[in-house]
Amino acid sequence: MTDHAVTDVETRLAALEDRLRALEDEREITRLILSYGPLVDSGCAEAVAALWDEDGVYDVDELMMDGRPAIDAMVRSANHRRWIAGGCAHFVGPPHVTVAGDGATAVGYTLMIVNGEDGFALRRATANHWTLRRGPDGWSVANRTNRVLDGRPESPDLLASHFPHAERT
Template sequence: MTDRPTPLAADGLATLEARLRRLEDERDIARLMTSYGPLVDSGCAAEVAGLWEPDGVYDIDELYLSGRDEIDAMVRSAAHQGWIRAGCAHVVGPPHITVDGDTAVAVCHSLMVVHDEGRYVVRRATANHWRLRRSDTGWLVTTRTNRILDGRPESPALLQGGVRGEPADD
């Protein structure tokens, strides 16, 4: 009798490879999502826009941005640059990610924290719903929908649907 491990059966290896790919996908998506804050707070407009597909959508309560050029312009805008100069932090909370082949849905909370007269204040708490697609270069955002958590029913509905892996309503 030997103590050598037995080779994995073909189906066991395939199962293990699928599990590993799903974990790598979830890690890559989480890295993409959490890179948003540091990139947008440092004014890296092209890099922020590059998180989205060329025709991707960023649907924020007060803004609807369609395509990388509009996302880039938002980061370069006088308003956003003012937030950076005054001191701000876009903090993306831990995501809940559901991968389905080459598409994924993720949800998380985000906070916009601003420096105001020597103290930090939460300016906005937001529900975030992300739809993503695998590209030749990795995962990209197809649509990110943000809604302020101010009691309106659509905000928690975004979170609930995302945890269930459902796409946001367009």
């Protein structure tokens, strides 16, 4: 092989490795985000909290949680335990993930479905914006912000912030 052919193969191999790394990152992040629903609905408080950085933030309309202990406490709370005992599902839709080096963002939806006297009903639909970072042990959540999709402008704004080049009408 000539030096030029070797360089071409090395360049193509490096590009392929970069593409594979991007796919692996997106898959790992997607799996992390999609694990939230089953973990929170099964009451696995420690595992839910471990999705976040030690000092990660979970900002829900009615609740601000700073750090893993606060997230763990939310899952262990009497209110959350009542949701589980009554039957609920936090359905997390597939996220749209953008990776940039050791950081990433994702947006998507979560539906909270609860069991009631007349069967299952949608309790709320939320817009979600995730900020993630890669650490020595893989990806974790630095910040997750949820806003109810009830007509307030901040909810679609949260989704649109992930797509800076998209023009809103």
